[in-house]
Amino acid sequence: xxxxxxxxNAEVTFxxxxxxxFVKKLSFLLPPFDRFVAKVELPExxxxxxxxxNEIRKIADMIKxxxxxxxxxxxxxxxxxxxxxxxxxxxxxxEAITTFLSFPRSKEKFLYYLYxxxxxxxxxxxxxxxxQNFGEKFGAAERLYGLFRTQNTERIVISAIDQLKDEYDPExxxxxxxxxxxxxxxNDKSQIAERWLLGQVMDVEDLFLINATDDLxxxxxxKTMLKLIIENHNEEIVLLFDDLDKVAKEFDSSTVFNExxxxxxxxxxxxxxxxxNSPDSGEFxxxxxxxxxxxxxxxxxxxxxxxxxxxxxxxxxxxxxxxxCSIYIADPIQLGPISLKDAYHLYFSRLKNFCLKYxxxxxxxxxxxxxxxxxxxxxxxxxxxxxxxxxxxILEVIYGITFxxxxxxxxxxxxxxxxxxxxxxxxEDIKTEYKRFLRK
Amino acid sequence: MVIEGTREPLPSSIQxxxxxxxxxxxxxxxxxxxxxxxxxDGQNSIVFSDTIDISEDLSKIDGxxxxxxxxxxxxEKGVFEISKSKILYSVKMDKEIVKTFDKARFNTSFPYIxxxxxxxxxxxxxxxxxxxxxxxxxxxxxxxxxxxxxHNSILVGDRAVIDDQGYPVFYNAFLIQRSESSQPEELISxxxxxxxxxxxxxxxxxxxxxxxxxx
Numbered sequence: 053x054x055x056x057x058x059x060x061n062a063e064v065t066f067x068x069x070x071x072x073x074f075v076k077k078l079s080f081l082l083p084p085f086d087r088f089v090a091k092v093e094l095p096e097x098x099x100x101x102x103x104x105x106n107e108i109r110k111i112a113d114m115i116k117x118x119x120x121x122x123x124x125x126x127x128x129x130x131x132x133x134x135x136x137x138x139x140x141x142x143x144x145x146x147e148a149i150t151t152f153l154s155f156p157r158s159k160e161k162f163l164y165y166l167y168x169x170x171x172x173x174x175x176x177x178x179x180x181x182x183x184q185n186f187g188e189k190f191g192a193a194e195r196l197y198g199l200f201r202t203q204n205t206e207r208i209v210i211s212a213i214d215q216l217k218d219e220y221d222p223e224x225x226x227x228x229x230x231x232x233x234x235x236x237x238x239n240d241k242s243q244i245a246e247r248w249l250l251g252q253v254m255d256v257e258d259l260f261l262i263n264a265t266d267d268l269x270x271x272x273x274x275k276t277m278l279k280l281i282i283e284n285h286n287e288e289i290v291l292l293f294d295d296l297d298k299v300a301k302e303f304d305s306s307t308v309f310n311e312x313x314x315x316x317x318x319x320x321x322x323x324x325x326x327x328x329n330s331p332d333s334g335e336f337x338x339x340x341x342x343x344x345x346x347x348x349x350x351x352x353x354x355x356x357x358x359x360x361x362x363x364x365x366x367x368x369x370x371x372x373x374x375x376x377c378s379i380y381i382a383d384p385i386q387l388g389p390i391s392l393k394d395a396y397h398l399y400f401s402r403l404k405n406f407c408l409k410y411x412x413x414x415x416x417x418x419x420x421x422x423x424x425x426x427x428x429x430x431x432x433x434x435x436x437x438x439x440x441x442x443x444x445x446i447l448e449v450i451y452g453i454t455f456x457x458x459x460x461x462x463x464x465x466x467x468x469x470x471x472x473x474x475x476x477x478x479x480e481d482i483k484t485e486y487k488r489f490l491r492k
Numbered sequence: 493m494v495i496e497g498t499r500e501p502l503p504s505s506i507q508x509x510x511x512x513x514x515x516x517x518x519x520x521x522x523x524x525x526x527x528x529x530x531x532x533d534g535q536n537s538i539v540f541s542d543t544i545d546i547s548e549d550l551s552k553i554d555g556x557x558x559x560x561x562x563x564x565x566x567x568e569k570g571v572f573e574i575s576k577s578k579i580l581y582s583v584k585m586d587k588e589i590v591k592t593f594d595k596a597r598f599n600t601s602f603p604y605i606x607x608x609x610x611x612x613x614x615x616x617x618x619x620x621x622x623x624x625x626x627x628x629x630x631x632x633x634x635x636x637x638x639x640x641x642x643h644n645s646i647l648v649g650d651r652a653v654i655d656d657q658g659y660p661v662f663y664n665a666f667l668i669q670r671s672e673s674s675q676p677e678e679l680i681s682x683x684x685x686x687x688x689x690x691x692x693x694x695x696x697x698x699x700x701x702x703x704x705x706x707x
Binding site for chain 2: 196197199200239240
């Protein structure tokens with residue numbers, strides 16, 4: 053059957069010639085279902101599944117309070133935990149600065165790793181906003197003679213230290229405040245101060261110029277700066293961590309110290325010559341570090357993902373900690389199987405993005421087409437061709453055998469598409485032979 | 493008088509003009525805000541303050557006075573008691589302009605700004621003591637410039653650069669212009685100028701405020 057498609061007003065037909073072209077192009081372009089795993093390192097543009105939008109709104113409400121908290125997100129393997137975290141990261145409902153971080157893999161330079169990872173995501177603009185808000189909070193906004201901003205950096209530094217000294221390490225606080233105020237007010241030193249705040253390792257000359265003795269590779273300094281930013285930024289900050297259980301198992305809790313108690317093996321290559329000290333070995337060592345940090349930093353909000361199988365022990369451990377300290381452990385958000393509607397959404401949105409990216413004609417390649425809203429309307433127009441090269445029955449069978457696991461659904465889509473690409477099956481025969489390529 | 497090339501002046505209400513000795517305007521009382529007072533002394537001084545207490549004879553200002561004395565810039569902070577006859581005019585700046593002026597500060601996209609420690613005179617048009625250091629600082633970004641223009645208008649900027657032709661360009665600036673209109677509400681006008689380039693012939697003096705004065 054021939055009919056018009058492309059956009060609601062376009063006069064293009066999706067006849068057998070276009071179908072052939074579609075199949076041909078599949079063979080030399082990056083197919084739509086090749087990526088079936090979300091990664092921390094790869095920004096995810098695909099929206100969260102419609103049935104999970106409520107969970108994101110729930111998290112958005114939770115983080116509005118003024119207390120430190122851990123929000124665990126639990127699901128089976130491949131159920132879309134990482135994708136869900138990207139959903140939080142991209143969501144407009146979450147009124148906070150979200151940073152997607154990876155856990156430090158060892159205790160050595162734990163805080164520096166965390167800080168430098170955080171500040172990279174936090175970004176230069178947010179850092180400048182922070183310096184401005186921080187300075188203004190302690191007197192930089194004062195107008196002299198009704199017009200001019202004060203240039204008295206010393207007074208602002210002293211005022212900030214006076215007000216914050218009870219909750220911070222005094223020596224680190226002095227340096228962190230001093231550099232932050234220079235970043236805001238001292239044009240000559242602002243760039244060096246910014247490099248310091250971005251966590252770069254500095255040489256002695258640069259440190260001398262900004263009146264600092266250490267850079268943020270000093271653990272105490274990194275912790276102080278992280279605390280300053282999280283507690284004094286005018287927006288909430290949420291840290292998103294993926295796969296807590298996996299990293300916790302691999303976490304190296306050993307630290308090598310020299311005679312003076314200074315960690316000398318932060319690069320991890322001196323184990324033969326130095327004594328090894330591992331006070332917190334075991335899978336909870338990473339969580340111990342995290343909880344210790346949360347005790348020091350008020351208003352630190354963390355979302356972590358855990359696999360269903362491993363989650364029980366971790367949640368129990370966390371709840372036990374909650375009773376002993378003031379950190380709130382939220383009830384875990386359970387990500388169940390996606391709905392059939394979500395599976396349709398997944399198929400059509402991938403297909404649509406693929407067609408739009410490579411300018412391929414297909415009924416889904418209509419920029420007005422929104423799978424979550426317009427499916428019925430478009431099915432009335434295009435019928436089975438909307439699903440081309442699959443069909444509704446195949447989608448339902450795949451959904452059924454994978455029990456709504458999105459990774460398995462994508463893998464099965466990929467298998468059939470691969471079969472078409474490598475000519476193991478003709479498009480006309482898919483309806484009868486697709487089952488050969490499915491895996492539970 | 494409205495200097496050509498400037499933007500449309502904001503309608504200024506009579507309330508902003510606190511004192512004008514030439515037009516017999518005197519709003520007695522204690523005023524707060526961003527107040528700029530032009531004096532009628534030999535130094536062509538300007539006083540910046542956040543308050544002014546105006547009575548029938550004397551005005552009390554706690555602020556920063558800048559001007560040119562001979563071939564030297566003067567900058568003095570303190571409380572000044574000035575008789576009415578010594579004040580040319582005193583204005584309270586439009587709040588919106590001050591807000592915009594304030595917002596555009598601390599712009600880190602201008603990292604290499606030269607801030608002088610002490611107040612210095614960059615340019616003074618005078619028969620006896622002419623000063624012209626514009627060539628010396630050509631191309632430099634200078635912080636906190638203030639200029640007195642002809643007809644006693646005042647230009648205050650956050651930054652200034654002397655361009656290739658030797659003309660000063662003020663960035664993030666505002667201009668207070670005097671008018672010869674007979675309508676009281678048109679006697680003074682304020683305009684915010686993100687970039688303002690001016691022919692040097694319109695300028696009486698340019699002073700760069702020193703950081704020490706702003707501590």
